[in-house]
Amino acid sequence: MAITMEHRVVGNPITSAATTYSSTTFPSATFPASLEARSFPTGNAFPSQVTLNPFFAVDSGERKHSTIPTPIWRVTNGQHFTAFSAAFPITSGIISFESTKTAPVPISTIVNSTGTFFTWSNGQNTLSPTITPQQYVLVSVVPLILATLFSIPWKILDNTIKEMEPFYQLSRPGGATAENSICLDYATSTILTVPIKAISRGHMLVFCSSLISLAVMFLPALASEAMFVSVTGKHNYACAVFPNLIRIIQALLSFIAILVIFMIAYSCRRTYNIYSEPLSIAGLACLLSLSPALETFQRIESKTKQKELKRLLAGRHFAILELSEMGQSPCPAIVELSSSSPSTITNKSLPRKELWFQSPKTTQSILPSDFDRSVDEEWVKPEGRLSSVWQELKTKLHFCLAMLFLCVVFILIAFYYFTFGHSWFERWMDSQTFGVRFAWTALGTAIKSFLGYLDQDLRRNEPYHRLLLGSARPEDSILVPGYMSPFSAILPSLRRRHFHVSLICFASVLAQFLPICFGNIPYSPSSSQGTYDICSKIAMAILLFMIACIAVSIWRPRKRVKPMFRNTDTLASVCCYVASTPSGDGDAMGMLDKMRGLSKMGNSERNKFLMKSKGLYAMGIVEGGELRIDCDEKVTKLWLD
Known part of the structure; x- marks a missing residue:
């Protein structure tokens, strides 16, 4: 006699909730009640194989255990259960499992304005089970945190490689030309132009490092939209993903892994003929x-x-x-x-347009004869042509533009947080459409990168500013090393009483967490009120601190x-x-x-x-x-x- 077996899934198959097995009842043989339920450990991993050793009850009431291979229920991809053919001896003969039936399994997820649903292999659609608070945090916050933290060490490594590349080129047998060594400007070039410059000069380590930094910049924005929490009704929360974004993130991580392997192999051959730090x-x-x-x-x-x-x-x-x-x-x-x-x-x-300053003729020249400084026609940029006010504004123009941009961002966040109108901006923020969180996370990444360049430029020029003031101690000027990140520069700057540098470095450190806060500001019915309040207030506080730091940079009293x-x-x-x-x-x-x-x-x-x-x-x-x-x-x- 053929027996058809089926299963019923109760709870969330994603989290391996309790699973119940049942069978059709026959006059000659039935499963006892003790086998009707089997619970599996919670977690994301299903067991790859489940073995049942059932007892059979026959008409006479005698119970016999199977003595030959038992039916095997196998889990395929964590979801499919299949019963293989087996035979069991009973008093009235042999019961064979001649045919099997694959149980219905979820094959796709539907996410729309009403919530999240599972589409099963038998064509049915069911409501997705709700998730736990721990799973909510894992989906809505943890991906952004991991993507942000993942970018910090790569930025430090990228800065180190770009700063040390001229010394590696000088240490190669035969040296290098000036344009490929002492005239390299990778450290101050924009991240988009560095790969082009590096590949054109054959500097493969800088090329790979800059590509990794460029790829890492996109990870927080992609992670903010790849996984999200959907709500059905009032209290039914479910996990959902965008498969295409997941594939893009996987491709980026694979690309980074390949480049890292190449960099490790390529770095084994690099040598530097120096004994101490050369960046100071x-x-x-x-x-x-x-x-x-x-x-x-x-x-x-x-x-x-x-x-x-x-x-x-x-x-x-x-x-x-x-x-x-x-x-x-x-x-x-x-x-x-x-x-x-x-x-x-x-x-x-040199071309005429390149000549800016006059070369004064002097009778006490200390230069060798092969440098002709007494030219017939000299091009001068006269002193005083520009007013001192314009010179000061020109020097600090990037500070003014940065402060204006940060003020606009702060006003937008404050307007969205404290008002409940029906403007186009609020409708866009409340639309829950794809791209809102992506845009805000990308904005946080852009602000973080801008503060990084500002901080790096200030750290680079501070020793020269101390020297221009005169009578500078060596530990405050010529011995200041080239720090690769604001994290390592804060405390040494405080010890040297470079308070302005340490202030900007601290603002740059706080800016590292802006993508996390910005990604949780747009409205979603699945967002908790606490998460929304905390992220909005932290984002506004960081922006205010950054605006204050830039204002100090513009108006602080200093010798001219x-x-x-x-x-x-x-x-x-x-x-x-x-x-x-x-x-x-x-x-x-x-x-x-x-x-x-x-x-x-x-x-x-x-x-x-x-x-x-x-x-x-x-x-x-x-x-x-x-x-x-x-x-x-x-x-x-x-x-x-």
Whole structure:
């Protein structure tokens, strides 16, 4: 006699709720009541196989246990149950399971304005069971938190790779050209242009790192829409997903994993011929103190603009090699190798539009003869052409635009939180359509990235600002390292009394959590009131703090230092500022004289040596009329208004 077996699922199949099995009752054999229910452990994983050992009751009342292979119910993909053929001896003969029937299983999810439903394999639609509060948190908050936290270490790694790439190129056998080493500006380039620059120069590690950072930026916005909570009626909450977004996230993570494997394999071959941190002013000065290339940078005017500097150094080859003085051990130094560029460099070879400042003629020139500074026709950007007010506004224009943008975002969030009108903005926020949470999470990511660039620029320029004020201690100026993230810069900046830097760094740290808060501001009937209130208030508080920090950056009282002629975003630019004239016999010892032989020391040993020397440093006009960084007593005039 054939027996047909079926099953009935009670509860949420996603969470493995209680599962009940039953069978058709026959006169000759029935399952006892003790086998009508089987509960499985809660969780996301179903058992791959369930074995039943049933007893059979026959007409005489005698109960016999099966002695041959028992029926097997197998779970396929966590949902399908199939009974295999088996035979059992009973008093009246053999009962065979000749045919099976696959039980109905959920094959798709329907999400609409009325709620979330399961579509079963038999064509029926049923209401999705409600989820627990823990599952609600896992779906609505945890994906955003994980995507945000996942981006932080990659940003630190990406900054480190971009900052150290020039030193790796200099450490390669044969060195590298200036445009591929000391003129690289990856650290200050936008994230969209870095991959293009890196692949065109063959810098594969920077290319892979920038692609990972670019991919990681999209993860919070995608995670905010990929999984969500749907509500049916008043109290029935269910999990739902957008399959296409899930596939995109999986593709991004797979892409990142492939790039990481390549980066690990590629990094095993990279070497750096340096012993201490080279990103500080002192670290770079140590590499120049014994270098013959120091003469090359001394010949370049301090007024040279960034584009002009790259053009002057084009075609020249530089490398980091071991050099030694008489009786001294070898020390790493940046040296200039034979180059294809002309030996004589003059401003006449540059286009007229690149010439901004006049090269003053002086009878006390300290430059070698192959640099012709006395040109026939000189192009001048006269001092005083722009008013001091406009110069100040131009310097801080990006701060003003940032504050205006943050004020607009704050007003929108406050308007949505405190009012209940029927404007187009509120209707869009309440529409629950796809893309609302995505847009707000992307907005939080954009603000986070902007604060990161602002914070990085301030951290980079703060040591030079201290030097421009004059009489700066080494630990406050030339020994300040290049921090790769605001997390690592807050406490050291406080110890150095760089309160403005630490304030902006703290604002940048708070901005890391804006995507999480922004993603939970748009209305959803499945959102709890507590989640909405907390995220809205935290977002407004962070924005207010950021606006206050930028306002301090604009209006804080400070000495009026003149702007430097070019940014310090490349090694070549810093080398020109550091390349002061070596001291002669009887002259006071300069900064480069103190740095001789320190490039073979470690960080702590080098820093202790310079701090024990108790010298002060400044950035100003030195002998010869150039703007350089040197010891305080070597600077004849500060670069102040």
